Amino acid sequence: MPVEEFVAGWISGALGLVLGYPFDTVKGQREPSLPASSVLPTQVRLQTQTTYRGIVDCMVKTYRHESLLGFFKGMSFPIASIAVVNSVLFGIYSNTLLALTATSHQERRAQPPSYAHIFMAGCTGGFLQEEGPRGLFRGAWALTLRDTPTMGIYFVTYECLCHQSTPEGQNPSSATVLVAGGFAGITSWVTATPLDVIKSRMQMAGLNQRAHRGVLDCIVSSARQEGLGVFFRGLTINSARAFPVNAVTFLSYEYLLHLWQ
Numbered sequence: 001m002p003v004e005e006f007v008a009g010w011i012s013g014a015l016g017l018v019l020g021y022p023f024d025t026v027k028g029q030r031e032p033s034l035p036a037s038s039v040l041p042t043q044v045r046l047q048t049q050t051t052y053r054g055i056v057d058c059m060v061k062t063y064r065h066e067s068l069l070g071f072f073k074g075m076s077f078p079i080a081s082i083a084v085v086n087s088v089l090f091g092i093y094s095n096t097l098l099a100l101t102a103t104s105h106q107e108r109r110a111q112p113p114s115y116a117h118i119f120m121a122g123c124t125g126g127f128l129q130e131e132g133p134r135g136l137f138r139g140a141w142a143l144t145l146r147d148t149p150t151m152g153i154y155f156v157t158y159e160c161l162c163h164q165s166t167p168e169g170q171n172p173s174s175a176t177v178l179v180a181g182g183f184a185g186i187t188s189w190v191t192a193t194p195l196d197v198i199k200s201r202m203q204m205a206g207l208n209q210r211a212h213r214g215v216l217d218c219i220v221s222s223a224r225q226e227g228l229g230v231f232f233r234g235l236t237i238n239s240a241r242a243f244p245v246n247a248v249t250f251l252s253y254e255y256l257l258h259l260w261q
Contacts, residue, residue, distance in 0.1 A: 005105070006091035008256040013086025016249035085129055090253060093125035093155060106261050110169045118159050119152040126151030145215070146195035150188045158184035158250060177254050178247040185246030189238040194231035196238075198222070 094105060100121060101113045126147035161180035166172040172180070189196075198218050222230050 004257060004260050005094035006087045008253045009090030010083050010087035012249045012253040013083040015252050016245040017082050019245050019248050089125045089129050092128055093121050096121040096124045105257050109171055112163055115156050118156050122152035122155035123148050146192045150192040153191050154184050154188035157187045177251045181250030182243035182247035185242030186239045189242045193235045197231050197233055
């Protein structure tokens, strides 16, 4: 099994994390009812709380209370963990595609795989993706339902945009990779946000000992109390983060593989 994809995935994931971490800081929040030391690593303040009037208000208050460094607080652990997640995702995706098509990463430009194979490989990467300490919290099923098809759509969008914008048999330009990667990120979050909200709420309920009976119960109770719009909370900040982060992630991933091969 080629290991270059795993290494390139780890490095590109780390670079994307550094770029996107300020957005994650805006999303991540301590739950007011918990001690200050109890940080919710996957909690989304804009999805679960009404403390802030919006994204700008959230950013202003974060800067006012914690300065610019507050946006990068606690970044060392995510670099080690989330970058590994990205390594697993890209490594499994690329190697699954290799098994399905018998073509290497470089050969795929001359012999493009079908979008069905790309979707299957992306779904496999999403299904097997490890979430580290996040698995200790509630929402595992919502996470699986979110990541499996979302990663399929993610890679299909990227490969489709690269293919449509690149002459046959050639490698996509850096500009093409940046745009395709950025839009792939946005598309995946449009798909993922409803279940991301559910995942966050189930994790919040577990920490506050207000357990939902399952994913369906969380969906029904959330819609009943706050309407269908609740399932798209955080989409704006997720999309704003997704474009630059995934553009840089794919560009660095493609560059590293091209450099090594």
